Amino acid sequence: MTGPLLARRALLGTALAAPFIRPSFAQGGDPYVIGTLFPMSGPNAEYGKLFTDGVQLAIEHMRADNMLRRPVRLQSEDSQALPQQAVIGMTKLINVDRASWVLVGFTAVSKAVAPIADRAKVVTINGGAVGPDLERLSPYFWNVIPLAHLETRAIFPFLIRRNLKRVALIYVDDPFGDAILQLMQREFPAAGGTVAGVFSIPRAQQNFGAVAARVRQARPDAVYIASFGAQQPQIIKGLRDNGVTQPLVSYSGINIGSVLSLPEAEGLIFTSQKFDFSGGDEVTRRFAADFKARHGTDPAIYNTNYYNGTRLFALLARELERENRPVNGDTLRETLLRLREFDLVGGKASFDEHGSMTAAIQINEIRGGRMTPIAG
16 A cells, blocks of 8 residues: 555544534634635536635625624635545534534535534535435535435426437436436336436546447437536537437536537536526625626526525524524524525525525526526
């Protein structure tokens, strides 16, 4: 076993063995620490930037509005979208940085760090992972994104109406992909469809010629892609370059720049939360206008989710400050369950008893490199 590998295992073992200290949150004028556990390097770094852009704008807005009595400090750790790396990062955010609130993404990462946050009673917010089993992961693990069972179910009637009744599934071999597979096999036939074929792919795979050949043999009406990150444009290009001409279908994770700019992605259909950035309420209009002024583009779904996940902390902490109560995992959770509804981007957002946000779903199509809503 090589030295670097031994060192990495030793570091992970230390993180797992370390006592989980329940953080003493901001006292006096100390800042509240908002932690992020995003992939800032590696093949999924594009998501890390999308997530972080939303968080940073939310913090800018809460400062401009003087929402809280104490300052807010952002502390970032690079998960690389890997469970082991995420465990190390979460342990540092809790034990060293005393984070009051941690934002995460990716199903495997979320499942790896939730027990750590649960023991420390630190609220963890997911705005990117969609595995259905994230709904009850922990009392302190909340979702500001519709999970896969909501997104994927929403597209089944649309596919049937479009006479796209035989659907092949390409899914990544991880907890997220497995969840989509189970949902598709269980519920698409009940909606009147047929799963024409299922094709598992490793997370690191980048060549999809052989997969495309098997998809062609299955003769589906459409192909559902359940993957993420740098792999997504490679799947799309691999299918189109190898003669798969059927419509492509996916979920909100496909809404990233590297896919939108791909000519082969023209016409791809995908689900997402429903947002009206050009109209709607004041919070939504401000977010969309300021995001475009800062970045020169309209916000993507993930920018919005992580803005909302950060703004939610400000709204809960402000309420606790008004009541002269401490800001900690228990009081944040109690306040969420007591209030239930909050003014977030997209309008009033409601949370259930498990901390999962309910939201309307829309169906989009990629047209001319842009997301265009077509139903919902």
